[in-house]
Amino acid sequence: xxxxxxxxxxxxxxxxxxxxxxxxxxxxxxxxxxxxxxxxxxxxxxxxxxxxxxxxxxxxxxxxxxxxxxxxxxxxxxxxxxxxxxxxxxxxxxxxxxxxxxxxxxxxxxxxxxxxxxxxxxxxxxxxxxxxxxxxxxxxxxxxxxxxxxxxxxxxxxxxxxxxxx
Numbered sequence: 080x081x082x083x084x085x086x087x088x089x090x091x092x093x094x095x096x097x098x099x100x101x102x103x104x105x106x107x108x109x110x111x112x113x114x115x116x117x118x119x120x121x122x123x124x125x126x127x128x129x130x131x132x133x134x135x136x137x138x139x140x141x142x143x144x145x146x147x148x149x150x151x152x153x154x155x156x157x158x159x160x161x162x163x164x165x166x167x168x169x170x171x172x173x174x175x176x177x178x179x180x181x182x183x184x185x186x187x188x189x190x191x192x193x194x195x196x197x198x199x200x201x202x203x204x205x206x207x208x209x210x211x212x213x214x215x216x217x218x219x220x221x222x223x224x225x226x227x228x229x230x231x232x233x234x235x236x237x238x239x240x241x242x243x244x245x
Contacts, residue, residue, distance in 0.1 A: 088155025091124035129230025146231035153223025
């Protein structure tokens with residue numbers, strides 16, 4: 080079977096990383112819509128990975144083969160983007176500061192008491208890197224699995240059965 084998940088996983092990761100850097104440079108990285116763009120790129124990219132996998136194998140694939148191709152691309156994207164996120168946080172600690180400030184403002188808008196805001200910010204500050212890593216893993220794997228399921232469902236499948244002659 081021809082495989083494409085490594086190439087697609089790396090290309091999708093590169094696009095997400097470049098956009099993340101661009102959003103940081105333009106000071107848009109705390110905007111909610113920028114997070115949705117990264118998700119959309121991953122989602123569409125994984126579906127394209129699945130469709131291409133079926134195409135390069137001339138449709139001689141199963142639902143499981145196609146799903147696994149998409150999910151393996153998801154794993155690559157997850158590893159690359161988590162490593163990138165950790166590096167960005169280490170190089171640019173202001174990302175954490177800005178994220179905590181956005182959280183503070185959101186809680187104030189919701190009328191959360193100041194004492195609870197301080198507790199929440201302090202807790203988040205202590206475990207920020209853990210939240211980024213674990214949250215990124217769960218988020219990427221969840222949406223990657225959904226995209227892989229969709230890609231596997233819509234990919235052309237005409238597996239050729241193995242007839243054994245007795």
